Amino acid sequence: MKIRTALTLKYTCVTATIFLLCTVLIYLVSEHTRDQTFFRNLKSEGITKANLFLAGQVDARTMQSVYLNNRKFINEVEVAVYTTDFQMLYHDAIHNDIVKETQGMINAILKKKEIEFHIGKYQGIGMVYMYKGKQYIVTAAAYDGYGYSNLVGLQEALIIMFIVGLLLIFVAGYFLARMSLKPIRNIVNEAEIITASHINRRIPVKNEKDELGELSIAFNELLKRLEISFESQKQFVSNVSHELRTPLAALTAELDVSLQKERTCEQYRHAMLNMQQDAKRMTRLIDGLLNLAKADYSKEEISMREVRLDELLLDVRELIMRAHPDYNIELVFGNEDDDDDRLITTLGNPYLLNIAFSNLIENNCKYSANHSSMVQISFRDKWSVVRMSDNGFGMSDKDKENLFTLFYRGAKEQTVDGHGIGMTLAHKIVSLHGGNIVVNSEQGKGTIFVVELPHV
Incomplete structure (x- = not known):
């Protein structure tokens, strides 16, 4: 499923859920309002009829006749009047008797002064009515046909509105998702054009902040x-x-x-x-x-451990002297400190460090007339420092600038064997270990390599 379709469906589902909750809430609030309004109407109708009866303005037979005639056309309110000792004084339709009053109901009305209740589809109330200083019990009940009819109309309107709204939400969500994802489509189109032969192409950036x-x-x-x-x-x-x-x-x-x-x-x-x-x-x-x-590996891919540089350089010296007996390598320790073991110990890969220092020292020996190199180990601040110097030919400014360029050979390439890899390799290994390498050289005055590695 494409993101556009998924976003459309998710947007539609979330919005439809909120929309549905709103329509249900509207229906429930409308039903509650209808219910309370009809209870008020029942109370008003009950009071009116009780007052007419008790005042003697209309006799009971006439009131019952009006009730029965109106009942054929409208949902007429059925009213009954009782004394506090449960003696019926008036009833609109005793044979129908929606409320079916009991002594318990009369007692509840006397206690609470007014009650509201439902009898099936009918609503009813019971209340204490005071007339000329005397208490009477009045009950009224009826079916709210008009209210329920309006409620059904509201329900149908809400259902239709929900269905139509759902379709509109889906369409709007689809176009919104399409518009939102159009820049991604443009990026994809641009990315498809980029190949190995056109890797210099770039994706246009319209807004750097989004x-x-x-x-x-x-x-x-x-x-x-x-x-x-x-x-x-x-x-x-x-x-x-x-x-x-x-x-x-x-x-x-x-x-x-x-x-x-x-x-x-x-x-x-x-x-x-x-x-x-x-x-x-x-x-x-x-x-x-x-x-x-190997020097191009990331630091996480290289096995690292604590390496003492003095011991490493002794191994390097022995290895070079075995391969080139005519070379002369002198090791010098520059600092004296009780804690110098730690200060000349670095975290590194012995194999790679051995290669780096071998290449640098061999470079000293190859380019000096007496094939010699002086190696000095010291420390300062957070660095272990190895200084390798010779009194050889030295380098020109161009050679120094390109010294660490792969396969670059200097001015003495015809007289000294090599491939132009060693210096590049040494530089990469030192950088891999978080160190620095600096070269100082003048033609005819020799060359000095200074390697700084962080000590433990």
């Missing part, structure tokens, strides 16, 4: 993030293809040359060493790409 405007803005922000993601993905695939093509082309060329003619064992060995080097280069590139993908 809910649909907020929805459109949120949707446009989502499209913006998707567009950035798509562009990054396209650029990533393009760069990966380019980076993998070079070692694969070299590997293929080496194989082609080796298969062209018979060669000596030494020549085959030399070719295999070249192919091994190309294969290792591809392996490093693939490992870097996989680690880069």
Whole structure:
């Protein structure tokens, strides 16, 4: 069921329920008014007849004759007059006797002075009437034909009004729902046009302050993030293809040359060493790409625990020295504090932090003449600080500006092996851990990386 139909039905049901309650209330109030009005009429008629009889202005036979004649055409009030000791003085129609008075009724009237009651479809009253200082009991009863006739007319009018009103409410609800949901339909139409090839399109925002405007803005922000993601993905695939093509082309060329003619064992060995080097280069590139993908995870998806940076950096130093025995890495502890264990402990993922610091320290070693890096651990305020410096070639302003750009290679790319992944990966890992990374470098004076991570 569409929202428009559901809203129409809900609106109709709620409004119809309120409308029905109102019509029922009107009917009940009208019935109560009719009932009380007729009781007043009965009292007036009873007093009039009792007064005529007791005053002797009209004899009993004439009054009874008038009652019987009128009863054929209208709902005449039947009146009876009694003494306080239950002696009947006058009755309009004893053979009919709507009220059927009893001693108990007489006693109740004497006690309450006036009572109202219903006898089937008839209404009746009983009251004490004072005439010349003497008490009399007067009863009056009749059927309110005129009142009930008006009530039936009102009932029919209310039913017709309810049915017609219900139809009008349904139609009005349908058009209101259609008008209210038309902007959503427009949003849907616009969204259907947006595809991967037209992801730069945006949904127009007519009113930024209403809910649909907020929805459109949120949707446009989502499209913006998707567009950035798509562009990054396209650029990533393009760069990966380019980076993998070079070692694969070299590997293929080496194989082609080796298969062209018979060669000596030494020549085959030399070719295999070249192919091994190309294969290792591809392996490093693939490992870097996989680690880069892990660094793109959200913080909630990464397993975090308390990591002591001094122990982590010792492991990093040992790992780098094992792979590059000619590298020289010096660790220095800058602060002395009884609580420095806590101040150099951060909440993080050891594997990713190991990769980040390995890339930064290796970068120091690769770009310095003596392949050395000095690593200093300290702390300040809420940060654990790791400072990695070298006395190497340094970087130009352009290299510093693009240092953390994926696959970017600096001016020394011809002399130093790499893929342009390590710095981007280190930056993403540090950011993932809520830290900061700053680079200070001058050409010919070396490079300093400063990493700040929040300590526990």
